[in-house]
Amino acid sequence: MLSRIAESYFWLGRYVERAEATVRLLSEHHQLLIEDQSVPDGLGCAALLESLSMPTIDVQTPRALVRAVVGSELDPSTIAGAVSAARANARAIRESLSQDTFEALNSAHLALSRGVAFAASPGVALHGVLERLLVVNGVIDWVMPRDEAYHFLVLGRELERIDMVGRILAIRHDLLWPSSGPAAALRAAGALSAYLRTGHPITGAEVRRFLVLDPAFPRSMRCCAADAEEAVRGLQRQGVSDSSLLLREVGMLRSELEYARLSPADDVSAFIDESREAARRAADEATRSFFRQHGTIVWSH
């Protein structure tokens, strides 16, 4: 397939994941700021913005936080920006993308451009956006053939997911809100019910370990790495050009997490940083191997 198309699938996967994870995170974080006022609003807002690599100036209230993180179409770190970038990539591959996928993405985009950030109760409005993004993922899962394009999309999604789980954990809800913070981090990752079934106490350290190392929860870093590895193997089966360097990155990450040398008392922080770094390297490698093999040709006049 065309490298340009492959790259668009990769980024479609990434941006949809980024948008969905950020909606969840914002929604939970906002709810936490409202419900548990033991942390000053300014500090609580800054914690989320910093983890999303966004400027913290002038954001002092939960409402301003929603406005900032929903953001604008111009900044792909924000929700509106990520949805808009996902849509731009979907447009570029419209001929091969199912109509349902494009429609669902488009309606998320339209809902955002109608001004969710200004809605009086952001939780309600954000849920509408989340629902549409879930439809995008559902349609992809249901109708997309498991071909090369699909594997590129999954690869992008899983690498972004590792990054987003890292960002959720970087907020350190457990330090800011010792009683309600750890549960909020789980909710932000959609993991509360899954975690509760393990019977472990909801403490900061246990929650962090779960989101990094759990073998069964699909959004744990470990499961994401395994899925990314599987996507690369899928690409190999489809006969793409040399992908051994990429496979090495994701495979090593997966086995680091799967066979982690970690005693129960150890903190998982080192794994979080390492995983995010490995995901970044893998994305660079994918770009080098598939999307831009020969660098950019520059015309001189």
Added chain:
Amino acid sequence: MPLVTLVQNPGKGATVTAVPTMAPFDEMLLPDGRPRPDHGAIVETLSGLGPSGLVERARQRDAYLDRHGITFTLGERERPLPMDLVPRLITAHEWRHIESGVVQRLHALEAFLSDIYNDGEILREGLVPRSLVTTSTHFHRQAWGLIPPNGVRIHVSGIDLIRDEQGAFRVLEDNLRNPSGVSYVLENRRTLAHVLPEVFAHHRVRPVNEYPERLLAALRSAAPLDVADPTVVVLTPGVHNSAHYEHAFLARHMGVELVEGRDLYCRDNTVWMRTTSGPEPVHVIYRRIDDDFLDPVHLRPDSVLGVPGIINSARAGRVTIANAIGNGVADDKAVYPYVPAMIEYSLGEQPILPNVDTYDLSDPDERAWVLERLERMVVKPSDASGGYGLVMGPSATDEQLAKARRDILENPRDWIAQPVVTFSTCPTIVEDGSMAPRHVDLRPFAVNDGSSVFVLPGGLSRVALPEGSLVVNSSQGGGSKDTWVLGEAHVPDVETPVEATGSSVPWPPPPAPERVNAPDMHDDRIIQQERQQQQGPSC
């Protein structure tokens, strides 16, 4: 859910004007209409939204509750529990009073239950008439001599409080068997923060979400003493029970199995649950089915909800049943008048939360006195929960009063009478989006882990939604309110959470790495792509 008795301020109708009542205490507004201290910001925020804004939020609330399936089953229909958007505030000072009163009352009630199911000293002393205890439908001889591992019988309680005309909190009734509604306390908070975040802006509200954790800890500490890592389950009658939502909620949030009677069986005095990997022993059963249905061997033989042999297992000390069997004798309405005396007897203290005046109809003098004034009394069956058979004197028809009179004379032990108390009111949003006073009660939930009693800062405020309604519970048009317990006045400094939490991990965390984004399309390329069509001259 037992009935809340709510009395509308009289004013219309011949029978009602006969009742000498004072104006009800309003939770939010002073008699002159100004907000009480601490309530100003809420009143301002809500009036700022205006009726149309509030109607819109109410619509969002219903959508949220429906979507989350936060419902109770009434008849055949599932419906959302009506939740009012105006929160009910309790100041830190008021809460300290409620908390200490509830804890005191529970200690006395625990002592009472422990005594009547063992030595019966209270009965020998004549503090509570022996006949009253032994004739209670909820007194189970099967529980005699059954001593719970950590001594706790009332693991979970919900003591209903009301506020009288002077604003003083009083105990309306004790619920020591299966008080329900705590899931709505947690869900109300989440729902309100979701659809009406503005109202939280000016208050420090104490969180309620630690309840499942506290409950689990209490249940685990109630386990048989020789079990290191007890298995706790929630026993539900099944999906057709009106409180099934709550059973599932608690099981999910505690991370334990929700079981039905048919999932459990007893062998060799151990209770087992049937799992795909074979039988697994169960050590603590938080049961949400009534005593009578718990064990067909000892109690109702026709019960299909219970587990045969479970009482023998409990007696053998292999399993703990929470709440304990036979607690109902202590929340019997005919025993209720004796609780203040129990507090004085077992703790040597004066009751912090007074009772509502109650007449024991088995006493001939009190009975005669009550029968003369039946039209001004509330008459309640002493053993029923859910408020069935309650007669509200002022609004009752002549036939109803005559029937109540006959019933009382026929079987005085089965009834109690109370003067009509005008409950406090709280502004509540009515259909057109305006606010009107409606009567509220308060059910604080308490969990006893054997070493201390934890009272959840909040509780369920139930509100009579229809105007003029006298008797309300959730199955008769009652709603609820998010109940805020305000934090102490000082705001702790959290600029340095590292020291506050004693964690070795530094806060703030290091800055996050920059985002990686897809490469931008070159501007030239966009412009050239745009121009590749023969377009009209206006372009």
